Amino acid sequence: MRKNIVSDAIETLCDVCTELCEKRFLHKIVLSKPLISDEIKSVVSLKLISGASVIQVETYSTDNKVYHQNVKNDIRPFFRDLFYRYNQINVMSSVGDCQYMMSKKGKETMIGCHKIQNGLKNGRGQEVQLQKNNKTKNYILLGGEDFLKKLGVSDDSGRVRDRMQSKFRQINKFLEYVDSIVDKLPEDNINIYDLCCGKSYLSFAVYHYFRYYKKKNIKMVCIDLKADVIEYCSNLAVRMGFDGMEFICMDINEYDMVNKPDLVVSLHACDIATDIVLNKASENGAKVILSTPCCHHELNHKINCQPLSFITDHSMLRQKLCDAATDALRILKLESEGYEATAMELIDPEDTPKNIIIKAIKKANPSHEKMVMLREKYLYTRKFLLGE
Template sequence: MKYTKEELINNIMTSIENKSFVKGTISQLLGDYSFDKIILKPVLIKENYLIQMEKFQNKKAFHENISMENISSILEEILDNFKQFLIITTTEELHIIKSKNSFNCKSKNLVKKEVTLTHNREKNYILNPQTPIPFLIELGVMTKEGHITKEKSNKFRQINRYLEFIEDTLKELQRKKLIKDHITVVDFGCGKSYLTFALYHYLKNIKNMKLNVIGLDLKKDVIDHCNAIAKKLNFENLEFLEGNIKDFNKLQNVDLIFSLHACNNATDYSILKGLEMNAKAILAVPCCQSEFNQKINKTSETGLKTYLSPLTKHGILQERFSSLATDALRSLSLELCGYKTQVMEFIDMEHTPKNILIKSIREDFKKEFYIERKNEYDRYINFLGIEPLLNSLIKTYYKI
């Protein structure tokens, strides 16, 4: 179906006026306009029905509330400057593409949707940002009154994002009957232990599980500080140890290994320890992956340097590629060891560039799966032309 601009404006205005308009997403900038994406949604502020316009520029969002009398002119301006539109009402979904002289529309009927008029709804965090939580207060993330401090707001979001991954991992481990109501966790490179304390609080006070949690780090002063907080909070079965990942031998079996920002090959040693301790799940957020980049520099003619030479001749591009190539290999290697792996965003790139999470949970695969993965692994290594440290560390754990 085709609409003129005037017909489309009238249709959208009708849905707004009869309060059936749910949401509009506008993208693919065409003209000379200040923003590259816009989201429209109705809001009710002090009994006034308005359209909130969320405008994006360089990944930053700006908000403006539009009164009914000004919406039509705003819509006209938007339709002049963008190509793609998704309009959702309570009964249908309209996909609109702008052509030279008209707007091509495809509609899809929907099960009746509700219109939400709440202004600036708060994210539903696992940890309530309005309730005093002792460990957050001790770590300076929250005031005694139960308010998140301004300087630690990003840390609070990171903690909750981490707990979302823990929640999903926990559900999968229980669904696969790998754990019941008890869990043993080791946090390698725990640092100041924001996430370790959050993990303990979540498992103990929210999930009511029996647990044993250990945090490991090289810095004695940090470990002493964390143990003092754990003692003050009466966090039983939470222990912080000073030491190197390579030398850790306190446990034989664990349920979950977590490694946040272990530098370069420290992530590989975390994976090795997870395998040695028969971990049911391994979560790793790597950083500073320099090994591949250094080894690629020393290679001569390989598939990488032959077919991706525009990439390898620029240092910064090769460095970024090497980081991704490292984590791709880690994910593939863990599959060869009998884990189902996912690679996903840990937290928004806005807060940290070190934001890739490798999530691995033990899985029973058929032999054909391992044959396929081993062939994929061999092709990948031959293309890169390097011998990764991880291979020498964990190859005895490969299933084929």
């Protein structure tokens, strides 16, 4: 706590936030710019635990850990203790949002608090739907990592910018999938490719994960058609000291993989670019492929399947069918090439409709007979859908 200081603004904020919690109007409080150097930020939200509303605080520390604390009683003193530890506090509620800031020179500003106070007085606000406590939450990135700041995902205090929240969740969740397959990769000197890397949020995250989280040596090649982003990312990698990270501006179709890939990742490679990614990875014998497809157009344009016309006659359902069929065909093809492949959900579907991740792991001794059978099934299914 700041020594010998009582701030009227913080005291008011404590009152307001206590009332927002009691009325269940609070969405979230994000506290950043901490006074304590081993903390990055804290996030307060209401959770449903054993049927009761509980205030949950997640404190992100510089040792890459997240500490949870649940508070049921004595809310105001608890907020008082917490709020005085931070220089920036953002409150989001169903009554409105407000922001408190303390400058380096000690000047305080508060925006939006009166509006919430008036709203509470006039009976505005709606109870928020409380989320169940998710005990298995496992963050790999916390938001304060330097590369996230440099890429504009987080601000200087390590707070993930509002417009980047979804991308942050995507790459964090993607890393959880990477984490789940680490034992399928070589112990060290791992060759990784990010195909259709774009601005390379995922590439930097994967590099960070292996190099600093797992302490492994990796070679990472990231490829995209866009010259400007490749140049930007290449310079950023040099500035960050991310050795072994290479950016190439090229059509992935034309690229010959120099090193045999251990892991190929790809996030939202548009339309058939995902098929090129999967083919390239499989042809080169990648041990693991993790790919989140993007929009699907090709099958939607080409489908010609009378038995499914009761679905394809309705454009919205036709798109959903083609999305599912495209990814299912991709999986079937990978299986026919000796992979154990599956599709899973990447993040909360409300975040993005492009939410499937294809995970494929090369089998050690795939049965040739089974592969031939799966290839026939793949070709038959394609013909069935395309009316050939």
